[in-house]
Amino acid sequence: MTDIINNPEILNINQNNQNQIHTGNINSNLNKKLEENSCCCSEKRIWIKNAFMIYITLIYILAPVILTDIFIIYRFSKTYKKIIFYILIHITLIYILICLFNVATTKPGYQENNFTLTQEEFNQINPKIKIDNEFYPLKYCYTCNIIREARTFHCKECKRCIKKHDHHCPFVNNCIGKENYWKFFHFIISVLVFSIVILIISIIFIIDEGLKGSFIKIIINIAIIIAAVCGILSMISFIFQHIYYVSNNLTTREIIKDNMKKELVDKGCKNNWKNSLNDNYKDEFDIKYEELIEQLKNQRQNINNI
Numbered sequence: 001m002t003d004i005i006n007n008p009e010i011l012n013i014n015q016n017n018q019n020q021i022h023t024g025n026i027n028s029n030l031n032k033k034l035e036e037n038s039c040c041c042s043e044k045r046i047w048i049k050n051a052f053m054i055y056i057t058l059i060y061i062l063a064p065v066i067l068t069d070i071f072i073i074y075r076f077s078k079t080y081k082k083i084i085f086y087i088l089i090h091i092t093l094i095y096i097l098i099c100l101f102n103v104a105t106t107k108p109g110y111q112e113n114n115f116t117l118t119q120e121e122f123n124q125i126n127p128k129i130k131i132d133n134e135f136y137p138l139k140y141c142y143t144c145n146i147i148r149e150a151r152t153f154h155c156k157e158c159k160r161c162i163k164k165h166d167h168h169c170p171f172v173n174n175c176i177g178k179e180n181y182w183k184f185f186h187f188i189i190s191v192l193v194f195s196i197v198i199l200i201i202s203i204i205f206i207i208d209e210g211l212k213g214s215f216i217k218i219i220i221n222i223a224i225i226i227a228a229v230c231g232i233l234s235m236i237s238f239i240f241q242h243i244y245y246v247s248n249n250l251t252t253r254e255i256i257k258d259n260m261k262k263e264l265v266d267k268g269c270k271n272n273w274k275n276s277l278n279d280n281y282k283d284e285f286d287i288k289y290e291e292l293i294e295q296l297k298n299q300r301q302n303i304n305n306i
């Protein structure tokens, strides 16, 4: 028990506040908030409300395909090349759209409201977890009214606490967290493949047919090549960045904020990859957080039974 919090006696919340916990007298605003947060309809509403950027992403994907279809593939003089490249680019389009759909619609891993409490109760409990002889104070989410895991962060766009929060990606209109990280990784690989396919088709076109046609057509050909090269370079750098994060078991947020000690979470490169591929893997922070919540639940139950 002392591993979980530095002062277990504080769980014996004083008499003045026992009624608040005993009767579960959480105010009605809090109840409303919790209902909103746990309602899947509310999640859908938030998703639809913020979906504007995903249409931009779709334009970014569809525009190069349409331009390549019209200004490059259609202009190949050999019919068999037209057919091969039409099939290739549209298979790649289906692949990237499936990856986009997967990452946009998969829950990133919401921190469950399995033990709710008021801010006042939280301040009295002041929970901490002990890892490697050091205490880590847990934070309180003022919106979800829950104790947050150490690696959990509240996303303002999603209006939920996200486990092992990496970042909120506006292009997929979703948070990237513990349970959809690999779908995001797969999506950026699909963008790389997509860009490579467009570049290959463009280069073959220039080799076969040369830069010919009107000034506008030449400009569009060059623009497609530049966009594909930019896509390839940015995705390669993005993929290497995330390979580094996974190898060290750190998130984008933790790297930027520099708020996580590497030695606490780093279990060696091989184990980090193995663990991060498993959505159900629980690290020490998860295990001790769950122990703490269980302990607090029992404490509340005991008070209720008195």
Ligand SMILES: [Zn+2]
Binding pocket: 141, 142, 143, 144, 145, 153, 154, 155, 159, 160, 161
């Ligand atoms: Zn929250």
Ligand SMILES: [Zn+2]
Binding pocket: 155, 156, 157, 158, 159, 167, 168, 169, 174, 175, 176
């Ligand atoms: Zn989010």
